[in-house]
Amino acid sequence: MHAIFLNLAILAYVLATGFSFAYVVQREELIHRLASLATGAGWALQTVALVALGHELGRPPLGSLAEAVSVAVWVIVLLEMWVERRSGVRVLGAFVLPVVLVFSLKSAAAHHQLPAIVPALSGAWLWVHIGLALVGIAAFALNFAGALMYLLQEHQLKARRPGALYYRLPDLETLDRLTYRTLALGFPFLTTGLVLGVLWAGAAWGSVFAFDPLALLSFVAWLIYAGTLAGRVLGWHGHRAAYFALIGFGALVLTLGAGLFLPGRHG
Amino acid sequence: MPLFVAGLSHRNAPVELREQLALEEDKLRELLAGVAAAGTAREAVVLSTCNRVEVYAVADVPGEARAAVFRRLCRHRGVDPAAVEATLYTHVEGDAVRHAFRVTASLDSMMIGEPQILGQVKEAFALAQSCETVGPALHTLFTQAFAVAKKVRTETEIARHAVSVSFAAVELAKKIFGGLARKAILLVGAGKMSELAAKHLVEQGAFPIYVANRTWARAQELARALAGTPVPFDELDAALGGADIVITSTAATGPVVTRERVRAVLHGRGARPLFFIDIAVPRNVEASVNTLDDVYCYDIDDLRQVVDANIRERLREAQRAEVLVEREVGKFVARLGDVEVIPTIVSLRERLEEIRAGEVRKTLMRLGAATPETREAIEALSTAIVNKILHAPITKLRESSRAGSSRSWLDLVHELFGLGRR
Known part of the structure; x- marks a missing residue:
């Protein structure tokens, strides 16, 4: 049941990505509306898919990393729609939706074998740990998109030869605010999520990082974001903060990749 | 017509x-x-x-x-x-x-x-x-x-991108700073073009304005004209530290603002962007200033390039505008045809409504104490009959006007329904 809806959702995300790219090339109001419509439809379909999956499993669909990534995608899309509306950055979709697409294809491919839940995985704290970390990851996906747009626009301005992107992308100040706000939103969620994970793992396995690449890498990502946030507070601006946002998200993607490909407790 | x-x-x-x-x-x-x-x-x-x-x-x-x-x-x-x-x-x-x-x-x-x-x-x-x-x-x-x-x-954006050098500078400033409210401007040297650019920036909310010039009297004069503050030329570094947008236009033969000078200034100003608009020829600002983080430097040729790109962008947008206009022309021409037949359609409707309302009134009077349901049913029945009868002639009139042959049809309808002369 959930597989049908998930496939339909992915189809809608593919369409949304296409329309978002088309909107960057040709700024027609109609294309933007179609992109928003496809995004919203994809999100609604994914909601149904996740509810159906949770129903089938009899627990929140967060028991494996593939499931968690699927939920992360769901949060990213929700945040994307909200931030786009709030900030008025209409090209945001073109930068966020490709990430959404890669993540959801990855998690859908892994979905075919629904894993039995590890006995050690139980208790409400676990779900809170995963849920908070996912909201953090979603905010950082937007942080990444904002930083990417910032660097592209900065490059245009530095090159002094305006190309198509110069006209399509918003001003640096708006983009910098977007990256700062998403960082400020994501960081507390990621921090609390990680702290809960550490406490819970300590209680369940007695050791925190032993033989789990995901836990180690997520700590590296956390350090990068913590450093960026500290720099921001000390007055970092645009350029440097944007580079750190890219590196931080790279570490997060590695983290999730490690969880999907390397053996460990998060598998 | x-x-x-x-x-x-x-x-x-x-x-x-x-x-x-x-x-x-x-x-x-x-x-x-x-x-x-x-x-x-x-x-x-x-x-x-x-x-x-x-x-x-x-x-x-x-x-x-x-x-x-x-x-x-x-x-x-x-x-x-x-x-x-x-x-x-x-x-x-x-x-x-x-x-x-x-x-x-x-x-x-x-x-x-x-x-x-x-x-x-x-x-x-x-x-x-x-x-x-x-x-x-x-x-x-x-x-x-x-x-x-x-x-x-x-x-469309056919009217959006600046086609003059001074407005192009304002647009660039907006792309860097977002809004220009409370952005400080520093004019180095006094020229007509830098004054014009400064005025455009002020219109967008930029404030305050500092004017540095080798001749103190000229600095004072221009500062007064722009409601700004004159700054002694040898205090340029301090002024650079406080400025967001710097417009240079001195007659100096070598660079007035060097990379080293800007780098020294950057330390004290956090990472706020700094935008140099160098209108002078020969240039007043070293081109390599542009390579510093969060510093942007445009000389007069760069600004002209931006204007050229803006014009190309307008032309691209014009193609979209042509499509839009074409659609509107189609709609208008269709409506133009309808304009001829609309008065006839209106009087036709009025004539039949008059007949219907009159007959309904007579019937209701004859019935005496009719329940509200009966009244409603009679109203609905008579309205439905009238609409059904009108459908064919009205469609025919609209079609004929689009085909350009409405005249004879209009005359016919007027004759048949007794609408009087057109």
């Missing part, structure tokens, strides 16, 4: 001819009055700007009306009508509508998207209205042309 436009513009006529034909307001009034009195055109609007002279008119014989108007115009200005007649272009009906929409939306302008033309068309229309040469056809045409022009301006 033959609608046409005839005239000449920067596209097909040299400036020598255009300037000879351009008319002032009182001459235009005379011309319009003459056209109205001669009776060759039923309606007329004359648009006269430095780039075009055009007559929009409704006449039974467009060719005749066109010749009459331009002969009159040439007589006013003492120009040989033969020379003018040879350069005139003429568009009729749908093509005339398209031309009116394109001109008003600034798609036919020398600089695409320039804002003046809309005002000029509005003035020409108002003038013709005051001369009473505007009838229903031109009224609908121009009202719609204004609406289309507005739509083109808001839905």
Whole structure:
């Protein structure tokens, strides 16, 4: 049941990505509306898919990393729609939706074998740990998109030869605010999520990082974001903060990749 | 209803001819009055700007009306009508509508998207209205042309990107800073162009303004003109530290602002961006300043490049605008046909409604104490019958007007339903 809806959702995300790219090339109001419509439809379909999956499993669909990534995608899309509306950055979709697409294809491919839940995985704290970390990851996906747009626009301005992107992308100040706000939103969620994970793992396995690449890498990502946030507070601006946002998200993607490909407790 | 436009513009006529034909307001009034009195055109609007002279008119014989108007115009200005007649272009009906929409939306302008033309068309229309040469056809045409022009301006970007160097600088500043409110400007050197750029920035909310100049008196004078503060030239570093936008235009032969100097200043100012607009030739700011983090430096050639790119962007947007205009022309032409048959449709509906209401009243009176349900049923029944009967003739009238054969059908409907003479 959930597989049908998930496939339909992915189809809608593919369409949304296409329309978002088309909107960057040709700024027609109609294309933007179609992109928003496809995004919203994809999100609604994914909601149904996740509810159906949770129903089938009899627990929140967060028991494996593939499931968690699927939920992360769901949060990213929700945040994307909200931030786009709030900030008025209409090209945001073109930068966020490709990430959404890669993540959801990855998690859908892994979905075919629904894993039995590890006995050690139980208790409400676990779900809170995963849920908070996912909201953090979603905010950082937007942080990444904002930083990417910032660097592209900065490059245009530095090159002094305006190309198509110069006209399509918003001003640096708006983009910098977007990256700062998403960082400020994501960081507390990621921090609390990680702290809960550490406490819970300590209680369940007695050791925190032993033989789990995901836990180690997520700590590296956390350090990068913590450093960026500290720099921001000390007055970092645009350029440097944007580079750190890219590196931080790279570490997060590695983290999730490690969880999907390397053996460990998060598998 | 033959609608046409005839005239000449920067596209097909040299400036020598255009300037000879351009008319002032009182001459235009005379011309319009003459056209109205001669009776060759039923309606007329004359648009006269430095780039075009055009007559929009409704006449039974467009060719005749066109010749009459331009002969009159040439007589006013003492120009040989033969020379003018040879350069005139003429568009009729749908093509005339398209031309009116394109001109008003600034798609036919020398600089695409320039804002003046809309005002000029509005003035020409108002003038013709005051001369009473505007009838229903031109009224609908121009009202719609204004609406289309507005739509083109808001839905495309043909008028958005700056086509002058000083406005291009303002737009760049906006791309860097977002809003310009409370951004500090520093003028280094005093020149007409830097003063103009500063004024544009101030209009966008930039504040405060500092003026540094080698001649103290000149710095004071310019500061006063811009409501700014004069700064001694040897305190330039401190001024750079506080500025967001720096406009340089001194006559110095070597760079006044070096990379080292800017780097030293950057330390004290956090990572706020710094934008140099270097209008001076030879340049006042070392080009390598641009490589510093969060520092942007544009010289006069860079600004011209931006203007060129902006013009190309406008042309790209113009293609979208053409599509939009084409759609509007289609809609308008369809409606133009309906305009002829609408009065008949309205009186047809009124006539039948009158009959229906009268008969229902009589029946209800005869029935005496009818329940509200019965009344409602009778109303609904009679309305349904009337609508069913009207459906075929109204559809036929609309179709015939689109096919251009409405006249005989209109007469027939008037006869059959006793609507009186048209």
